[in-house]
Amino acid sequence: MTITTKKSIIGVLGFLFLLSLVFVQWHEVTRRAEEAGLTDTLAVIPDSSKACYDCHKQKTPALVDHWRGSTHAEKGVGCVECHQAERGDADGFDHEGAFIATIVTPRDCSRCHVTEGAEFASSHHAAGGNILASLDNRLAEVVEGARAPFNPHAKSPIPVGTLTQVNGMASVQLGCMQCHGSKVALATTDGGTVTVDDLKPGPDGKPTLTAALAKVQKDQHGRPVLHSSAWPNTGIGRLNLDGSKGSCAACHSRHDFSPRRARQPEACGKCHMGPDHPQKEIFEESKHGIAFRDRMSEMNLDAKHWVLGEDYSAAPTCATCHMSGNKKNGGKVTHDPGERISWTLRPPVSIPMDTDEKHAIVKELDPEKRAALVKDSAEAKRRRMQEVCSHCHTPDYVNGFYKQYDDLVILYNEKYAKPGAAIIAALRKENLLTAPEFDEKVEWTWYLLWHHEGRRARHGASMMGPDYTHWHGMFEVAERWYTEMIPEVRELLEKARHSGKTEAADRVAAIVDGIMSRPEHQWAGPQKN
Amino acid sequence: MSAIGTWWKERCPVPAGQLKELTNEPVPNHLRHWWFCLGGTPAYLFFVQIVTGILLAVYYRPGQAEAWQSVREITDEVAFGWFIRSVHKWGATLMIASVILHQMRIYFTGAYRAPRELNWMVGMLILICTLMTGFTGYSLVYEQLSYWGATVGANIMDNVPFVGAFMKNMLLGGEAYNSHTLSRFFILHAAVLPVVMLLLLVVHITLIRLHGVTEFQFPSDANKPSKTFNFFPDHMLTELMIGLVLMIVLSALATILPATMGPQADPLTTPEIIKPEWFFYVVFRWLKLFSGTAAVLSTGFIVFVMFLWPFIDGWIRRRTKASELSVWIGILAVLAIIGLTVWEAAVAH
Amino acid sequence: MTPDTPRVPDAPDGAGDRRSFLTKSSTLFMAGGLAAGYGTFAHVAGRFLYPAGPRATTWMFVADLAHFADGTSMKYRTPDGARVLITRRGTAEADASFKALGSTCPHLGCQVHWEPQQQRFFCPCHNGAFNPEGVAISGPPKEAAQTLPSFPLKVDKGLLYIEVPAPAGEEV
Structure with a gap:
C-alpha cells in the first residue's frame, strides 16, 4: 500500500468517524426529546389556585392528587380556571376569596376546548337529557316508581320516625338520569326547585328570569343548595343551569380528565351495556374486543396524539371507530x-x-x-x-361486512319491526288498547321485542358479535313474536269480539293474518282466527 | 517562517537529525501485516481511556451516597454524557481484548524469547494493571453487581495466606466495604494505576526500541528490496488508520449498545446472580472449581508461571528438542481460558 | 505491497507533477478527514464539559383573553416562585398585545408596581423606575443598566400562555 493510498484511506476513515459522531448526535437529540416528554408530567400549581390546593390537599387529598396527575396540572390549569363563576350566575358563590360554582358545565370547558364543545353540543349525546319526562321514560317514572312522593305504608326497622315520604323518582334519579343526565336544580326555601326552565338563560349562560332565584335555599356559608334529585350527576345529557347540555366528566372523569380512560371501552360501558343495548358486551365478544383485551399494553393509551395507524394499531376501542382520529382522516377527532x-x-x-x-x-x-x-x-x-x-381491512372485506350488517337490519325491520309496529298501531287505532302504556301484556311484549331483543340483534350485527346477533337477538325476537306477541294479539282480539267490538277486531285480524300469511311467516302453519 | 524557525531552534536546541533518527526507526516489513499492530491498539485505546476518563472525572463524585447518582447524572443529564461513558466502557473492553490478543500474538510467535524476557514480564505487569483498572473502574459505578463483585473480589483476596487480610484491608480501607472504599478505588483507577501503566509502557516501548522488534520473514515479503520500511510516515499512517477504525467502532458500539446502569448498590441485598466483568469470568469460574486458599494459590501460581514463562520456556527448550512444546501449551491454555469463560457465561451460578 | 516504498528516510514520496499533485491532495484529504473526525469528537467533549444550559422551559396557561381586558395587568407566579406582572396593552388577540415582566427589582429584590399615570414600573425601595419595556430609566437600576427579566408570551385560540422555566423536583 502506497503512502498516498494510506492517506486517502485515512481521509475516508476520518469522515466516517465524523459520520458516526453525527449518528451519536442524532441519538443525543432523540434522547433529549424523549426525556423532555418524560419530565413533562410534573404538576404546576398556578398562583390562582395555590390557596385551593393548600386547603384541599388536607380536606380532599385524593381529589387533589387526581388533578396533580392531569394534563391540566401540567399546563397550569388549576381549580379556579374551571370552577370560576361570574357574578350573576345562578349557582355562583363566594368561597375563600374566589367566586366559583360547584358544577363545571360544558360551557365552562368550552372556554378553552372550543371545537370539542361545539361538536359535543350538536351530538345525540348532548340530547340525552331530553328523555326525561318523555313518554319513553314513563317506565321508570310511573311504572317502576311514582312521579309524586307517597307515604310509607308499613312499619319497618328503618328509622320510621324520620321517614315521612317515599321518593318515587329514586329509580329515575339513580337509573335513567345517571346516564341520560339530570336537570340540575337548586333547592328553594319552600321545598321546590329552580331549574334551567325557570331561569331561561341567555346566550351568555346568565339567567334572564331572576325572580326564581330569590327563593333559592342557601347553606350556612351562603352557597346555593343543589337539590339532591339532580346532583351528584354526570349524565351525558345533563341539563345545566346555564342552558348548556351535558357533562364532559361523563367520559373524561374528573379530576384527572384522563384521555386514557375515555379511550377505553369501560368509559362507554358505564351506560352502553345491559339488556337493551349491550354494546360493551358485544365489543368484548367481537374480534375487536378480543384483540384489545390481549394487546392492551400496545395501545399507547397515554399518548398525547392517539391516531390509529400512527400511534397505535393493535386493536380498536369504541373511541377508535366512533370518535378518535385516524391516519386516513388526518387525525381528526370528533366529539x-x-x-x-x-x-x-x-x-x-x-x-x-x-x-x-x-x-x-x-x-x-x-x-x-x-x-x-x-x-x-x-x-x-x-x-x-x-x-x-x-386501516386494517380491504375494501372488499369492509363492503362485504356492511352488506351482511344491512341484511340483518333489513331482515329484522321487514320481518318483525314494521309488522309489529303496524299491529300495535292498528290496535291503538281501533281502541283495542287502553291509553296508558304498559298496562297490557302485549305492550310489554312488543317493548321487549324491539327495545331489548331487537336492539341486541342489530347491535350485535353492527359490531360483529354473533351470539348477541343470534341467541340474545334474533332468536329471542322470534320467540317473542311467535310465542307471545302474535298469540297475545289474537287473544286480545278474541276478547274484543266477545265484548262486542267484532268489526274492530276483524280489521286488526285482517292485518295480522296478512302478515302471518307472508312467505317468511308461513312456516308457522295455518291461521287460527 | 524561517525567523520563527530560527527563534524556536535557539530556545529549544534539539538536534533535528537525531530526533528524526530517533522517531524514524526502520520498521520491519512484517509489520505491514495487520495482526502485528496489536501492540499499538491497546496503546491507542489507553490514550482514549485517559481522555474519556478525565472527562468523566469532571462529573464523577466518589462516595457511597453520591457515586451512583453522579453516574446517573452523567448518563441521563450531561450533554453527551451517555456517549462519553459508553466510549469509556467499550474502550476498556476493547483494550483488555486487544492486550490479550497482543499477548497471544507475542506468545505464539515466540517473540518473548531471549533477549526479550524482561519485556514479556513488563507486559505481564501491564496486563495485571489493565485488569485491575477494569475491576476498580467497574466498581466505581456503584451499582448492585459492581458492588457485590467488588465485595466478592476483596474476600477472595482474603484467602491469600499471610498477606491476604492485609491486602484486603488496604484495598477496602477497612474490614469490609465502607465509606472509604470508593475513594480508594477511585484513586487507584484514575491516578495510581494509569500512572503505573504509563511508566510501564515507557519501559515496554524503550525495551522494544533497544532490542528492535522481533523480525519475521514472510514469503510475500521475500522479494522486497528492503527488509524495513519507515516508521514515519508509513507506519504512522497505519497506526492512524487503526486509530480511526477504533474510534468508529467505539462510537458505533457506544450508540448501539450504550453502557447501562443497574440498580444502586444495596449492601443489605445480594443479587441472585453475581457476575464479574467478562474478563474475570475465567478466574471466577476457576475459583468456583476449587475452594478458598487452594483456588487463590493455584491462580497465583498460574500467574507466576505466566510471569516467568520466557525463562521456563528457555529451560524447556534447552532440555528437550521439542521446540514446538510452547505452542501446544499455549493452545491448551487458550482453549482452557475460552472454555472457562464460556462456561461461566452460559450458567447462572 | 508495492515495491515503491522509500528505503531512505528522506527520499521523496513520488516523482513528477501528477504524482506530486496526488500526494499533495491526498495529504490534504487526510488532514481534512482527521480534522473532521477528531474535531467533531473534540466538539462533543466540549459540549460534555460545558455546564448544561438553562433549565428546560414549559408553556403554561395564564388566562383566557375574554377575562383579561386591555389596559389591565395580572400577577403571575412561575412554578419556581418568580413573580411576574403580565399587562395587556392592546385589543388585538396577538402576542404583541401582552408583556410579561418579572416584578422583582434587579437592584435589591423589592417588588415593583405599575404606575399607570407615569407609564412606568416603580420600585419603592430606592426609587428605581423602569419603562414599559422593563428597561431601567432612573434610580440605582438605571446606574447599573439593569432591566426587568422578560418572559415570552403567546396567544393560542383565545388563550394566553407564558413560557417559564420548567418545574424541578417532586414538589412545587
Missing part, C-alpha cells in the same frame, strides 16, 4: 359519535342516519324534499366509518 353511524338502531324500526342541519334524522319520504333536507347523509357517515375500517 359527535353520530358522525360515523349510518343506521339508527335505537327506534323500533331502523332508518338510515340522513340528518338535517340540526342533526335530527330526516323522516321525510318524498325524495326531492328529502334531498333538500338532508345535510349529512347516512352514506357520508358510512364512508367516514369505512375510512376507519380500511
